Amino acid sequence: MTSEAVIETRGLVKEAGRRQILKGVSLQAAPGEVVGLLGKNGAGKSTLLDVLLGFALPSAGDSRVFGESSARLSAASKARIGFVPQQDELMSLMTGAQHLALAASFHEQWDRALIGRLAREWEVPLDRRIGTLSGGERQKIATLLALGNKPDLLVMDEPASGLDPVARRQFMVTLLEIAAETNRTILFSSHIVSDIERVASHVWILREGEIAWQGELDQLKESTVRLLLRAEREFSAPLSLPGQLHCELNGCSAMVVLRDWTADRLPEIERATQSRAELVPLTLEDIFLAVHA
Amino acid sequence: MSTFLQLLRIGFWMLPLQRWLTLFGAAVLLAGMIFHPPVNSPGPTFPIIFLGVGMMVLVPLFAGGVFLRMLSTSRALLLRPHARGRLLAGATGILLLSASVWVFAYWAAYGQAPARFRPPLEEYSLILAMTLSSGTLFAVALFIASRSPLWTLLIILFWQAPGLLLHISGVEDASRLLGGPVSFGMSILVWVAFCIWYLRTRRIHASAWGRRQDAGAAVATATVPQPATREQAMSRWLLANQSAPQLGLYCLLAALAVLGIQWIFAREVDAETLQAIMFGTLAIVAVVTGAVSKSMAARSRALWLPAGRTRLQLYGWIERQSLLVTLAIGVAVGLVSMLVWWLNMPRPSIPLAYLLSAMLVPALCAGWLGLMQQHKRGLLDVLAMIAIAAGIFYGLVRPLYTGSPAARWDMLGAQLILAVLLREMAWLRWRSADWRRAQRG
Secondary structure, three states: OOOOOOEEEEEEEEEEOOEEEEEEEEEEEOOOOEEEEEEOOOOOHHHHHHHHOOOOOOOEEEEEEOOEEHHHOOHHHHOOEEEEOOOOOOOOOOEHHHHHHHHHHOOOOOOHHHHHHHHHHOOOOOOOEHHHOOHHHHHHHHHHHHHOOOOOEEEEEOOOOOOOHHHHHHHHHHHHHHHHHOOOEEEEEOOOHHHHHHHOOEEEEEEOOEEEEEEEHHHHHHHOEEEEEEEOOOOOOOOOOOOEEEEEEEOOEEEEEEOOOOOOHHHHHHHHHOEEEEEEOOOHHHHHHHHOO | OHHHHHHHHHHHHOOHHHHHHHHHHHHHHHHHHHHOOOOOOOOOOHHHHHHHHHHHHHHHHHOHHHHHHHHHOOHHHHHOOOHHHHHHHHHHHHHHHHHHHHHHHHHHHHOOOOHHHOOOHHHHHHHHHHHHHHHHHHHHHHHHHOOOHHHHHHHHHHHHHHHHHHHHOOOOOHHHOOOOHHHHHHHHHHHHHHHHHHHHOOOOOOOHHHHHHHHHHHHHHHOOOOOOOHHHHHHHHHOOOOOHHHHHHHHHHHHHHHHHHHHHHHOOOOHHHHHHHHHHHHOOHHHHHHHHHHHHHHHHHHHOOOOOOOHHHHHHHHHHHHHHHHHHHHHHHHHHHHHHHHHOOOOOOOOHHHHHHHHHHHHHHHHHHHHHOOOOOOHHHHHHHHHHHHHHHHHHHHHHHHOOOOOOHHHHHHHHHHHHHHHHHHHHHHHOOOHHHHHHO
């Protein structure tokens, strides 16, 4: 295990009955990274976060946070973590202010100024009972609860899914500010690929319990490309190029998505397919769709 | 310390009802201590002071377990340093505080009494032990009951078993069992075992009623294999995939279990007291019919569109379902009542027909009170609850306890009028139902 890694897993397996939800996941996140966790429904994102934070025990493999086993985190390590669950687990009888006061009582350090500022900026009604709030307002309170202890590691499971576009943009901007302020690591899962593309420095793509990609977002976008191939004759058979993720044939043209791309591969591909190749830019969403094609 | 103060606030001050209870209780307590009204003799202010203290500590002492589960279910709590330990320490602190206030009330009540009436020191320690025993029992039992009510019976049996064994073997005075060293020791043991489990377990699940709200929909729509008509599907949704006969059967089993325990513990008391306890307990069926109807009213919101009815037609249909459930539960309670009537020698002086009516009419009232909860809860509902409770006490428990042969038909008539009024009120509320506000409320 690397000593400076905030999160590190090796061969993580999680089984539920006969089904394997995580199949040997190995990951690493360093301080200051903003990691976006992408995956389809049921890919294992929430389970991965549960195991990482010690809410669930792995069936095999090892998971460490701040160098400690996730299953046995010390109080000092716990004080450095903030967590926003996918579905808020707030007590509907209490007000937001009462929730925050109770959470603050567990920590030696609690940034009341930050929480007060964010509550004002996000227009969170702290004086109303949780049961009377909308889903988005509850999600904001859950996020405030996770930020109050100034965590070195902030883990969020679909944090912006219940927010409207304006609130989501505002939320993401704040997230970036918070990440930039200190050497804080942020790990958040989301279906909203554009959010991850906007704020993440690193991406983990989870596909059916396995890591399909992990690394820097820029590197992912540089190393995964879409080629538009134009040939003199129709393509007779599906293409099978090294690192090919996806291929669409349309008469004399073909659209292929390739991973592990380097510029020197272009002449080789043109030769092999007897076509002219043109690079078309890819968004993260395109890459995500190609990975799952 | 800070967590303890937050828990104090949750225990005594979180909801408007708690605030009123705390404030009113404190006012009554102070009035009792200052003015020493001569309520009875020889303990001059005993009932007044205990009424005040009782109101103050009612919620924290007896509902602490429910609050503890609610606070413990969040996964984020596992990431707060020593959070569970602090919550437990806070809960223990509140138990100690409530027990101390109770003992203080005892001391205050007898403060002005002549010396010969003042209780000895031993009496105070007995009261402290009894209060702590009851507090820990309620905390653990309600923590468990809020998830799985049946397990609570085991806790009660485990807690009472040593005292019961001593009692059966004639070792100890029955009246001292609760505060006796063995029972007190068992309470501490149960509390310690609970604390160890609480600190070691990884995940504490949400309360049963919260879980059923979510699970019911999935079960009703996803795992029912046979095709269902719209009314059958609506009925399944309304009763969380249960049916009226099933609910009646559960009530039958629960009533048999509770009465069995009561009979074990109280069989040596006089016949009138035992009858009052047993039939009075059976009359608590009103709480069940009220709770089921309230749940039906809460779930009715989801039927608003799929039912294809106007809201008054929907009310009519739900009312019929509620009456079916009340009937099923009534039959179950009636059967158990007749069994108790047959076993319990000598039999009560009041007629069986009156006895059954006095148990079932409050259940009917509570059913309509539950349906009223769809919208606009307020003072009227509280008054109706008090009226139903008073009806059970004066119409059933008191005549049985005093051994009076005269049936209180006037009381029964009043309750029937109350039932009609509640039905009309429920109908009026449904006519102007505001689903959104009802959900928020």
